[in-house]
Each structure stands twice: as structure tokens, then as C-alpha cells.
Amino acid sequence: MSDRLPAQEHVLEDGASIRMRPLVPEDARELERGFDQLSPQTRYRRFLHAFDHLKPAHLEYLSHIDGKRHLAWAAADNATDGGIAIARSIQEKDSADTSEYAITVVDAWQGRGVGKLITHALHKDAWANGVRFWRATMFADNIAVQAILLTCCDEVSRHTEEGGAIEILYRLRPPAE
Ligand SMILES: CC(C)(COP(=O)(O)OP(=O)(O)OC[C@H]1O[C@@H](n2cnc3c(N)ncnc32)[C@H](O)[C@@H]1OP(=O)(O)O)[C@@H](O)C(=O)NCCC(=O)NCCS
Structure with missing residues (x-):
């Protein structure tokens, strides 16, 4: 797991207090619980197809973070300790920096x-681990x-995929100190 960057506390504009830290394999159960809470629309927009539940192999893949090639940050609600968000950066095969x-x-x-907020935490971690490009696939209307992503990256290229999705390649900007 990533231990170079400390956990972060934040108060949102609406007053809610959250914390963010690198995901660890022990978070697997919470990750599964969080997935079960997502609406069908959110699952669809994340995975680009309908998804009822995580299969054990997929859960294992999503929770086994090595802190180097597979980075992930998790956010939790300080009031309940419940997980509220995850952002991840997974190195592509055959590429050192994407x-x-x-x-x-x-x-x-x-x-x-x-x-x-969680993207900015991930961005710093990714940059420190040599990531210079992010490839992201989303529905074209996912403004x-x-x-x-445009708050910390510049768009390099995009192409349209089947079913209304687009794949955008972003170049990371160096994080602010
Ligand atoms: C897409 C998603 C990650 C955005 O996270 P979020 O916490 O809701 O977004 P934020 O509140 O940080 O808002 C980020 C920016 O997007 C803008 N925004 C948020 N929702 C918006 C919407 N529906 N339409 C237009 N802009 C929107 C915000 O105004 C903000 O910009 P600003 O800082 O200039 O005001 C979240 O809605 C989500 O998980 N969606 C389902 C899964 C998904 O789509 N994943 C992406 C596939 S990779």
C-alpha cells in the first residue's frame, strides 16, 4: 500500500467532515458494502454496463492495491465512518507512465x-509514482x-467508443506543492 502520503481531513462547503486515505486490502468488505449502496445509474456510469454485484475475483482485484502500479484512495464520512468514494489509477500493461x-x-x-478532492489526492500519489498520463472512459455526457480531471490535467486526445462512451487521454500537470 501507499504509505508516502498521509491521510487527509477535509470539511466540505456544506459543512460535512470527511477523511481520505490510501485504500488497503483490509477495506475489501467496506468496498463491497459501498458498492451495494450504489444506485444502478451510478454503477452503470462507473462501469459502463449494468452491474448487480461484485464477483469475488473482481473484489479481490479492486481491493489489492500495491501502492505503486495500482493506486487507490478512499474517502469516508467522519460522522459515520462509512465509505463514500474511491478513485483509482491502474498502470496500463506495457506502459510505465500511463x-x-x-x-x-x-x-x-x-x-x-x-x-x-479525492482526485487531487490520487493525482499527487500518481505523480509521485511516475504516472504522467491518465486514460479515462466515461459516457460522453459525464461533464x-x-x-x-481538467482541474489537474490537460486533455491530449479523445475518441468515441461504442454505446455513447468516450475515452480521453489526459496529461497530468505537476501537483502544486
Ligand atoms: C462523476 C463523479 C465522480 C463526480 O464526483 P462528484 O463528487 O459528484 O463531483 P464534484 O462535486 O467534485 O464536482 C466536480 C465538478 O463537476 C461539476 N459537476 C458535478 N456534477 C455535475 C453535473 N451533473 N453536471 C455538470 N457539472 C457537474 C461540479 O460543479 C464541479 O465543478 P466546479 O468545481 O467547477 O463547480 C460522481 O458523480 C460519480 O461517482 N458518478 C458515478 C460514477 C461515474 O460517473 N464515474 C466516472 C467514470 S470514470
Whole structure:
């Protein structure tokens, strides 16, 4: 796991208090619980197809973070300790500096600034691990994730995939100190 960057505490504009830290394998159960809470629409927008539940192998893959090639940050609600978001950066095969970016914020916490905060935490971690490009696939109307990524990256190229999805390649900007 990543131990170079400390956990972070934040108070959102609406007053809610959250914390963010690198995901660890012990979070698997919480990750599964969080997934079960997502609306069908959020699952669809994250995985780009309908998804009822995580299979054990997928859960294992999503929770076994090595802190180097597979980075992931988790956010929790300080009031309940419940997980509210995960953002991850997974190095592509055959590439030293390009990773796949993906993010999920649970429904009740969307539009409150969590996605941007956790992406910025992941961005610093990714940069420190040599990631210079993120490839992200989303539905073309997913303005929120594109807005988030443009706060820390520049768009390099995009192409349209089947079913209304687009794949965008972003170049990470150096994180502010
Ligand atoms: C997309 C998602 C990650 C955004 O996270 P979030 O916490 O809701 O977003 P934030 O509150 O941090 O908002 C980020 C920016 O997007 C804008 N935004 C948020 N929702 C928006 C919407 N529906 N339409 C347009 N802009 C929107 C915000 O105004 C903000 O920009 P600003 O800082 O300039 O005001 C979240 O909604 C989510 O998990 N969706 C389902 C899964 C998904 O789509 N994953 C992406 C696939 S990789």
C-alpha cells in the first residue's frame, strides 16, 4: 500500500467532515458494502454496463492495491465512518507512465466536492509514482468527471467508443506543492 502520503481531513462547503486515505486490502468488505449502496445509474456510469454485484475475483482485484502500479484512495464520512468514494489509477500493461483512472462517489455524496478532492489526492500519489498520463472512459455526457480531471490535467486526445462512451487521454500537470 501507499504509505508516502498521509491521510487527509477535509470539511466540505456544506459543512460535512470527511477523511481520505490510501485504500488497503483490509477495506475489501467496506468496498463491497459501498458498492451495494450504489444506485444502478451510478454503477452503470462507473462501469459502463449494468452491474448487480461484485464477483469475488473482481473484489479481490479492486481491493489489492500495491501502492505503486495500482493506486487507490478512499474517502469516508467522519460522522459515520462509512465509505463514500474511491478513485483509482491502474498502470496500463506495457506502459510505465500511463494509467487508467476511475472514480465512484456514492449517490448521496455526489455534487458536494468529494470527487474533486479525492482526485487531487490520487493525482499527487500518481505523480509521485511516475504516472504522467491518465486514460479515462466515461459516457460522453459525464461533464462532472471531465470537469474534475481538467482541474489537474490537460486533455491530449479523445475518441468515441461504442454505446455513447468516450475515452480521453489526459496529461497530468505537476501537483502544486
Ligand atoms: C462523476 C463523479 C465522480 C463526480 O464526483 P462528484 O463528487 O459528484 O463531483 P464534484 O462535486 O467534485 O464536482 C466536480 C465538478 O463537476 C461539476 N459537476 C458535478 N456534477 C455535475 C453535473 N451533473 N453536471 C455538470 N457539472 C457537474 C461540479 O460543479 C464541479 O465543478 P466546479 O468545481 O467547477 O463547480 C460522481 O458523480 C460519480 O461517482 N458518478 C458515478 C460514477 C461515474 O460517473 N464515474 C466516472 C467514470 S470514470
